[in-house]
Amino acid sequence: MKRLLFSLLAVAFGMTQALAQGRSVTGKVTDDKGAPLSGVTVTVVGRDTRALTDNSGNFSIQVAEGARSLRFTYVGFELADEALSGRSTVNVSLKPANAGLEEVVVVGYTTQKRKEATGSIASVKGAAIANLPVQSFEASLAGRAAGVQITVPNGVLNNAPVFRVRGTNSINLSSQPLIVIDGVPSFQGDVSQNSAANNPLASINPNDIESIDILKDASAAAIYGSRAANGVVMITTKRGKSGAAKVTYDVTVGQTEAFRLWDVLNAEQYMTIKNEGLANAGITNQKFNPTQDASGRTIDTRWIDYVYRRGFQQTHTLSVTGGNESTKYYMSAGYTDQEGMLKANEFNRKNIRMNIDHSANKYVTLGANFNFSNEFNRAPNTGSLPGQAFSTAGIGRIPLVTAPNVAPYNNDGSFNVNSAGLIGVMNNQTGQVGFYNPIPIIELNRFTSENNRINSNVYLQVKPVSWLTLKSLYGVDYLNTDNNSFFTPVHGDGFPRGSATSTLAKYRRWVWTNTANFEKKFGDDHSVNLLVGNEQQRTLSEGFGLNRQDISDPNYTDIQGGWLTPNPAGLFRGENYFLSNFAQLRYDFRKKYFLGANARRDEYSAFGPGNKQGDFWGVSAAWDISREGFWEKIGADKVFSSFKFRGSYGTVGNIAGIGDFVSLSLYGSGLYGALGTLAFSQAGNTNLKWETSTKTDIGVAFGILNERVQFDVTYYNNNIDGLILGVPQAPSRGIPGNSINDNVGSMYNRGFEVTVNATPIRTNNFSWTTNLNLTTNDNEVTSLVPGGAQEFVTGTSGLEVANITRVGFPIGSIYVVKTDGVNPANGRRIFVNRAGQRIQYTHVLPAGQTSRWTFLDGSTAPAVSGAEAVIFGRSTPKYFGGWDNTFRYRNFDLNVLMTYQGGFYVYNGTKAGLRDQRFWNNSTEVMTRWQKAGDVTDIPRVVFGDNVSNGSAFAQSQNVEKGDFLKLRNLTFGYTLPSKLVQKAKLNGVRAYVSGQNLAILTEYTGPDPEVSANGNGNSNQGVDRNSVANARTVLFGLRIDF
Amino acid sequence: MNHIRIASMALGLSALSLVSCQKDTWLNPQLTTAISDATAFDTRDRIAQQINSLYAAVKSGLYLGSRYIAYNEIRGDDYNNLRTNGVTGFQTWNHTIVASTNEVANVWGAAYSAINQANVFLDGMAAKGSTVVGSPLANQYIAEARFIRAMCYYDLLQLYARPFWDGNGSKPGLPLRLKGNKSSGNNDLARSTVAEVYNQILQDLDFAEQNLPANYADALTNTTRAHRNTAIALKVRVNLSMQRYAQVIAEANKIVSTAAPFTAATGVAHALQASIRTVFTTYTTTESIFSLPFTANNLPGTQNSLAFHFAPAPVGGSEYPLISTGIISRPEFRADDRRRTELLTVNSGNTWINKYPTGPVNTDYAPIIRYSEVLLSLAESIARTTTGVDARALALLNAVHLRSQPTAFAAGDFATNDAFRNAILMERRIELMGEGRRSPDLLRLGLPLPAKANVQAIQPSQAEYIWPIPDTELINNKLMTQN
Structure with missing residues (x-):
């Protein structure tokens, strides 16, 4: 009956349509495996007519006269246009879109279908990281791919994120992966020589990126041999697509601000605490007093307001892409101007990219990539970059340390500064109430680092026969960095003389790669692909500059002005050269059994004779069990729509960050008065060679429900040997730098990666796709110097030790002296030394007591120092990942990305500073200090001058x-304007969106942001928050217009 | 098709040819900004420059160029701390130094770095250098290196070991490193006793005295390089620290005439200048037995000059003014003393030492040994080995006193030998303030480090009386022990 009714309706519907015009076309829509797809939208191209497929995938649609093709759209699948050509039955098979398994991945010098890949490769589409409020693309990778850990260590614009693939894989060299942009390894790290962070990866406009492929295991990465131990990140920029020129304009405007800042004492609280401290210390000739401002109000300064701001930002990208069968182009111009949440922090990039490909004839293809970019970075001394943590001029620290009962300006409007170069004390009767007044140093000091960079390559590809492709690629990466700093003589670090430093650093690299790729199918069963290649890479670097001190006139603000002293600055010169041969073999049998092998031999100039050459390799295999005959027989195909096992093993190297002349023992020149000197300056090691990482990778990937849910579970094990350590020498040996490099250490990183891609809901109007990834990391240092110290500590800015790397423990473990609260009887901090003794401290000796350190019974105890520190826990996450969700409802889309890290500790050194009992301002928790016998609190009795009880003198466990943490990293809500409306405006598409970055954090961490690192990218001193500026919160409004 | 194949072959061949012709040069780059250790002793010029580098090593701002001198001053009771800055000595001033404090590792490292430079140089001379330069220059260079080594060990003892009087040198001293270190290994070395280290210092200085030249061609070199009298002057200081007063007298007598005007009869003719101010403006007078030079092109470095520590802005860093309860409050330091009227300055309500007046580009030399110190050491040693008021000791005291004061001391001014010795010590404190002698002078006599501001006195029995051994040494040298 139902069927009859349906037919009748269909007939009635059809008749009316038939009366109007045209004919009926029917057909069936299936996925690539032949399973029917229901709810697919079928439209007649150019008309309003549309239909949906039923539960069996069948559809029927009325087609007008003159209609030429049908369009099939379905969430999660690629759009398909099918020409009618007079047919009345059109059956279509749709390809899954972005579904992972059909993707192409870049595997070094070639590409491969993801389905056939035997190595462990994570991919991120360029679209996912476009138009986000970051400076460089990798800052957006957090949480987007298993195995990839991104930590943005502070809120300074364009600081280089901590980028780790499968854990920290080196101790002394870099643990950052190799980043290859269109075949040319890029410069990495912070290339600034002053406070303005300058990550050269920001040269790439994220909107220009087509895809990012991260080679994680030995089999995939071995093609980059000696540089592959930390993984290899292949960046592919957008290339032209044939068709009429397509113009796209992307614009975002937004604002950024700080959040979760510390609560510090107000003026009244400050005076209460400090005067109580003076009284407790028995100091009678000092006092903290209020001061009235010009209008008679008691000064109560919120210093944070003078340092932070709401920063504005805008980004524009205009691109045009198109071409015909033989010539294709992609051109774009980008402009971004971003203000940081900190005053005087700016990032500006202008870039132009042109990518062109041309097929000259059947045999010859050639092309070029060209990218010019100019990046201008400006920042104050934020105190947040590595080495700056204790800077007294760090403007992240100033609002925490400066007394709130003094003002930035005197009542006459002048800067509140004194002749000793410090902020003035106003009515306070004490020598010092802060370090610097932030206003003049923000306004008058200047630190900039500007890049001009050309990153380009040309290639020629010849295909003399169908199975052979010869390719020659020549690429250059020329990076010039101008660094300028100016310290005003008025106040701050430059007081009273002023100084200026300007340096120019030039980095020039060329790469020439020649490859031959043989690809042949033998019979129906055997596919073979063999790539052989030779590559050379030469890098020259040099720098020079000037440091001038003692300004002649306060009007000068540049190095070109009048100064009394000239001194050289930023002098360096280096060169290195790689000569490499490599091969890659891939084989599969009926797309069922896959084998792969990669090998690379590198020769590198930095090593001594006999050690220049290293061999690296990886082998892999995969088994697509779903293609086995028995798979269907046992009915497994009804559960699993795909099922693949994968495994690999191999050895790769690490060399990143090693000096160009590290193998040599050297004497360097200097001065003794007016005379030249020559002194033993470098203890080299001719036996030095690559660090090696032996990687095992075992994985299984399967899909269920027609690939609607896909799982990938991988176990990885990196055993790293021959770690190059600066073997610490007893300082009494007097070796320059107190260390000598040697291949001595070993370490492992092990863990699991789990990725789930799913489309839980998919209807015509609403869809939800989700990606959940989790990576676990088990890191342990297994050996250090044989016969030597089995541990070493790593400091923060050379002043404080809170990390130790010890055999048997994870790298850079948090290392502090244990404390056990505050003695309720007398308000003294109780320390626990290594012997387990509880020892209390008083900063001022009471009468009759002979030592500041006593046991709880009052008897004299041995002093406690940093030497009593013990390991507290990991400083790097034991697990991390992300959860990325995209919802679409009609024309609305919503993307929610959450990232998380866990299983690690942060040494909150900022808190130690905020409880310090010198003149420093304190956090409001200090109001709960011990005041009388019986008080139970974690804040000791305040004693003015006490820098021991709260953790300034050495790191402590409290x-x-x-x-x-779990962060709402990114949330984007977008709306695509209806095409009717858009077409009226002669446009092809318009999407408007709002996007928020770092909108919320779920964490028990009491500081502003647990995702900070006062030591930036350091391997063995992560997990330290020392006056670091936290990540900002940014909200954007964006528009994308397709012309 | 053919031309395609030819093109491909040409492409391949050109790639190969480029590889072969440049490969070796690029794989073995020649360093153009340093000298290989294999050739460092090949020429006389290189060896001569290495001698300069030994002096440059002790001139490090972390060591004798400034900070070692500053730390030994601020451990005493004459200065206030305005900055509470841990980077510029606050913990030293405050006596809250621990094994992990920066300056503990920095001074240790800088002095031992200089020791190793000297040792590496001595090894290189033995292996090749002596043949290259020939005798007698080789022995002179060796003597200079041993002088430097002796000075470093002496300076380290003053901060990191108990004074000699404590157990007569039997307390733990320093790891005594006498061979150059250029590669790994050899980390563990136990501490020799204080006496053993002093013994080595004296051996080095004896050798230096015998092999150093009597003088150099010009006044600059006479002040900035060690000559025979420099070694003798250092031996005076060393023996004084060991309370071996007879030896002090014996050594000092080699360079001090029996009666006023006191001068050195042989070698460089050391003598007091008419005005003490001259010594701090003209750095190379015969009074400056040994000083370390700075020039606009060879500055002490940020926060590392003596002026930075002791002078007010804009010349210095306004770090350590004289404290009102210290030396400037003492009646012995009279208002008309030229060391007060000419070598002190008042700025923003604080009184500052004006011995390092050049700035803000701080090019004042660092004074290491002055002739007035030798005279006062001799005076003190004579006083300690005689009774009452010895005439020559009094003459020596007056030689220093009278050039800055109108009135001479008379024997009758001192009721006892004790009072006389105290006057010599007070004169020494006034004369040498700002030159790094205060803490060693207190320690060698077992006197407490006096209280100041809100910092309590440190008794000789307290651990804080000397510095701890740095953590980094304890961790990496397993035979090392903490103080």
Whole structure:
């Protein structure tokens, strides 16, 4: 009956349509495996007519006269246009879109279908990271791919994120992966020589990126041999697509601001605490007093307001892409101007990219990539970059340390500064109430680092026969960095003389790659692909500059002005050269059994004779069990729509960050007065060679429900040997730098990666796609110097030790002196030394007591120092990942990305500073200090001058906190204007969106942001928050217009 | 098709040819900004420059160029701390130094770095250098290196070991490193006793005295390089620290005439200048037995000059003014003393030492040994080995006193030998303030480090009386022990 009714309706419907015009076309829509797809939208191209497929995938649609093709759209699948050509039955098979398994991945010098890949490769589409409020693309990778850990260590614009693939894989060299942009390894790290962070990866406009492929295991990465131990990140920029020129304009405007800042004492609280401290210390000739401002109000300064701001930002990208069968082009111009949440922090990039490909004839293809970019970075001394943590001029620290009962300006409007170069004390009767007044140093000091960079390559590809492709690629990467700093003589670090430093650093690299790729199918069963290649890479670097001190006139603001002293600055010169041969073999049998092998031999100039050459390799295999005959027989195909096992093993190297002349023992020149000197300056090691990482990778990937849910579970094990360590020498040996490099250490990183891609809901109007990834990391240092120290500590800015790397423990473990609260009887901090003794400290000796350190019974105890520190826990996450969700409802889309890290501790050194009992301002928790016998609190009795009880003199356990966090990293809500409306405006598409970055954090961490690192990218000193500026919160409004 | 194949072959061949012709040069780059250790002793010029580098090593701002001198001053009771800055000595001033404090590792490292430079140089001379330069220059160079080594060990003892009087040198001293270190290994070395280290210092200085030239061609070199009298002057200081007063007298007598005007009869003719101010403006007078030079092109470095520590802005960093309760409050330091009227300055309500007046580009030399110190050491040693008021000791005291004061001391001014010795010590404190002698002078006599501001006195029995051994040494040298 139902069927009859349906037919009748269909007939009635059809008749009316038939009366109007045209004919009926029917057909069936299936997926690539032949399973029917229901709810697919079928439209007649150019008309309003549309239909949906039923539960069996069947459809029927009325087609007008003159209609030429049908369009099939379905969430999660690629759009398909099918020409009618007079047919009345059109059956279509749709390809899954972005579904992972059909993707192409870049595997070094070639590409491969993801389905056939035997190595472990994570991919991120360029679209996912476009138009986000970051400076360089990798800052957006957090949470987007298993195995990839991104930590943005502070809120300074364009600081280089901590980028780790499968854990920290080196101790002394870099643990950053190799980043290859269109075949040319890029310069990495912070290339600035002053406070303005300058990550050269920001040269690439994220909107120009087509895809990012991260080679994680040995089999995939071995093609980059000696540089592959930390993984290899292949960046592919957008290339032209044939068709009429397509113009796209992307614009975002937004604002950024700080959040979760510390609560510090106000003026009244400050005076209460400090005067109480003076009284407790028995100091009678000092006092903290209020001061009235010009209008008679008591000064109560919120210093944070003078340092932070709401920063504005805008980004524009205009691109045009198109071409015909033989010539294709992609051109874009980008402009971004971003203000940081900190005053005087700016990032500006202008870039132009042109990518062109041309097929001259059947045999010859050639092309070029060209990218010019100019990046201008400006920042104050933020105190947040590595080495700056204790800077007294760090403007992240100033609002925390400066007394709130003094003002930035005197009542006459002048800067509140004194003749000793410090902020003035106003009515306070004490020598000092802060370090610097932030206003003049923000306004008058200047630190900039500007890049001019050309990153280009040309290639020629010849295909003399169908199975052979010869390719020659020549690429250059020329990076010139101008660094300028100016310290005003008025106040701050430059007081009273002023100084200026300007340096120019030039980095020039060329790469020439020649490959031959043989690809042949033998019979129906055997596919073979063999790539052989030769590559050379030469890098020259040099720098020079000037440091001038003692300004002649306060009007000068540049190095070109009048100064009394000239001194050289930023002098360096280096060169290195790689000569490499490599091969890659891929074989599969009926797309069922896959084998792969990669090998690379590198020769590198930095090593001594006999050690220049290294061999690296990886082998892999995969088994697509779903293609086995028995798979269907046992009915497994009804559960699993795909099922593949994968495994690999191999050895790759690491060399990143090693000096160009590290193998040589050297004497360097200097001065003794007016005379030249020559002194032993470098203890080289001719036996030095690559660090090697032996990687095992075992994985299984399967899909269920027609690939609607896909799983990938991988176990990885990186055993790293021959770690190059600066073997610490007893300082009494007097070796320059107190260390000598040697291949001595070993370490492992092990863990699991789990990725789930799913489309839980998919209807015509609403869809939800989700990606959940989790990576676990088990890191342990297994050996250091044989016969030598089995541990070493790593400092923060050379002043404080809170990390130790010890055999048997994870790298850079948090290392502090244990404390056990505050003695309720007398308000003294109780320390626990290594012997387990509880020892209390008083900063001022009471009468009759002979030592500041006593046991709880009052008897004299041995002093406690940093030497009593013990390991507290990991400083790097034991697990991390992300959860990325995209919802679409009609024309609305919503993307929610959450990232998380867990299983690690942060040494909150900022808190130690905020409880310090010198003149420093304190956090409001200090109001709960011990005041009388019986008080139970974690804040000791305040004694003015006490820098020991709260953790300034050495790191203490009460300042260690769990760092686990879940961040709402990114939320984007978009609306695509209806095409009717858009077409009226002669446009092809318009999407408007709002996007928020770092909107919320779920964490028990009491500081602003557990995702900070006062030591930036350091391997063995992560997990330290020392006056670091937290990540900003940014909200954008964006528009994308397709012309 | 053929031309395609030819093109491909040409492409391949050109790639190969480029590889072969440049490969070796690029794989073995020649360093153009340093000298290989294999050739460092090949020429006389290189060896001569290495001698300069030994002096440059002790001139490090972390060591004798400034900070070692500053730390030994601020451990005493004459200065206030305005900055509470841990980077510029606050913990030293405050006596809250621990094994992990920066300056503990920095001074240790800088001095031992200089020791190793000297040792590496001595090894290189033995292996090749002596043949290259020939005798007697080789022995002179060796003597200079041993002088430097002796000075470093002496300076380290003053901060990192108990004074000699404590157990007569039997307390733990320093790891005594006498061979150059250029590669790994050899980390563990136990501490020799204080006496053993002093013994080595004296051996080095004896050798230096015998092999150093009597003088150099010009006044600059006479002040900035060690000559025979420099070694003798250092031996005076060393023996004084060991309370071996007879030896002090014996050594000092080699360079001090028996009666005023006191001068050195042989070698460089050391003598007091008419005005003490001259010594701090003209750095190379015969009074400056040994000083370390700075020039606009060879500056002490940020926060590393003596002026930075002791002078007010804009010349210095306004770090350590004289404290009102210290030396400037003492009646012995009279208002008309030229060391007060000419070598102190008042700025923003604080009184500052004006011995390092050049700035803000701080090019004042660092004074290491002055002739007035030798005279006062001799005076003190004579006083300690005689009774009452010895005439020559009094003459020596007056030689220093009278050039800055109108009135001479008379024997009758001192009721006892004790009072006389105290006057010599007070004169020494006034004369040498700002030159790094205060803490060593207190320690060698077992006197407490006096209280100041809100910092309590440190008794000789307290651990804080000397510095701890740095953590980094304890961790990497397993035979090392903490103080």
